[in-house]
Amino acid sequence: MSEPKLHQRPRIGIPACLMHEDPERPLFKGKALQYTEKKMALAVWRAGGLPVQILDLDERDAVEEAVASCDGLLLQGGADVHPGHYGEEALRPEWNGDAVRDRFEFSALELALAHKKPVFGVCRGAQVINVGLGGSLYQDINTQVEGSLVHRDWHRYEVIEHGVRLESDSWVARAWDSEELLTNTIHHQAVKQPGEGLRVVARAPDGIIEAVESITDERWIVGVQWHPEWLDGSEVGGPHRSPGRMAFEAYLGVCNERR
Template identity: 60%
Template sequence: MTVRHADRPRIALTAAIIHEDPERALFKGKALQFSEQKMAHAVWRGGGLPIQLLDLREKEALEQAIAGCDGLLLQGGADVAPVCYGEQPLRPEWGGDLIRDQHELAAIEVALALGKPILGICRGVQVLNVALGGSLYQDIETQVADSLVHRDWDRYEIIEHEVALERESWLGEAFRDHGRAGSSDGALTLLTNTIHHQSVNRVGISLAVSARAPDGVIEALEVIRADRWAVGVQWHPEWLDGSDEGGAHRTPGNPVFSRFAQVCRERAVGRT
C-alpha cells in the first residue's frame, strides 16, 4: 500500500561527515555532509519522509529542525570517539569522529527533551548508548573473547550471523511474522548482515538489551515509555531490501522502518 505524502511522518536523518581534506579533489577538500542512499530509500519505503539533519553548529538550528520533524534516525558511519565515554583510544585509528559525536549527542538530547522517537542504526545504537551513559567495546576482536567476525572489509556485506530477539521487546513484535523460533528460551531468531567492529559494552541508563549475537555481543537496545522512545539495532536493515545484493535469504529489514514510521506518526498525533 502506498502511503500518501500527507500521512508520512518527517524523519530527520543525522548526516554522515567527510571532513575537510586538502588532498581530496571532490569539492576541493571541503567538508561534506550526506546520507547513504539506501537509508533514505528504506525510510521512504517504510512510510516516512526522510529529511537531512545537517550539523550547522548552532543549537537553535538543531532545536528548530528536530522540532519540525516527527522522529530522529541516527545513521551508521565512523567510530564513536572513546573520549565520549571516558576512555582513551586503544589505537590511534580508533579515535573516532568527535565532531560528529558532538552533533549527534546534542541531537539525541533535543529529541528526548521534545519526546521525539529515536531509531539508531549500527553506529546509531552505539552513540545512543553513550548518550545515555553507556560505554562501548572499542574493538570486538581485541576485547571480546571468542567473538565472531563482525566486520570484514573484503567480504563486507557478505558476512552474516543470527540475532536472537527478546520476544516481548518492540523488535520482537516488529519481526514476529518474519523471524523463526530459536532455542527453548523463547527468543526469535533473525539472519542479518554484520558490519561493525565496535559494540555496546556497559548499557546506558533506562536502556534494555533486546537482541544478541550468538557470541553474546549486544545487537539491539530499546527503551519504550510514554515519555521516551528509543530503539537501536547493530546491523544494517536498510541494506536488507530483498535484493540479491542485500542477501535475499536474510530477514528483511523493512519492519524496522515501517514500524518506526508508525510510531513517529502515532506519537506526533498524541502530541498534537
C-alpha cells in the same frame, strides 16, 4: 500497502554523516561535506515516510528547529564514536572516531528526547544512543572480547552475517516478527555497558549486544547493530516487502502514533 500522500508522510530527521576537510580529496578539495547513505533514505521513503536530512550548521538552535519539525529521529551508521565520550583513550589511533559528529548527534538525540520524538539508531546510531545515555563501548570486539565472532570484514562487508537471538517481549522481536534473525554485521565496536534505562533485547551467539531499547510513555528509543536498510529486498531483484522494510514500517507506525 498504499502509498501515503506527501503531506501525510511522517517526517524522519536523519543527521548527516560528516566528511571533514581534506586537501588530498580529488572532489571538493579541502571542503567539508555532509551526506546521507542512499539506502537509508530509500528505506524511510519506501516504508511511507519522508526522509529529511538534518545538517550540522554549527549552532544548536539549528539542530533544535530541525528536530522539532520532524516526527522521528533516525541515526545512521558511519565512523566510530570517540572513546573520550565514555571516559577512555583510543587503544589505537584508527579507533579515535569522529568527536565532531558525535557532539552533533548527541545534541540531536538530547533534543529528540526532550521533544519526545521516537529515536531509531542503526549500527553507529545504536552506539551513539548508548554513549549518549551514559553507556560505554568495546573499542574493538575481537581485541577485547575473547572468543568473539568476526563482526566486520572489509572485503566481505554486508555479505558477512551471523545469527541474532531476540527477547520475545521486545519491540525488535515484534517488528521483525521473529525471535531469531540472520543479520548482516558491519561493526567492530559494540555496546559494553548499557546506557541509563536501556534494556538489552538482542545478542549474537558470542554474547555481543546487538540491540537495545527503552520504551515508555515518556520516551521511545531503539538501537540495532545490523543494517536493516540494506536488507530491503533489492538483493533478490527489487524493493520487496522484506523484513528490513517491515521494521522501518513498524518504526514509522510508532512515529505516526506519537506525533
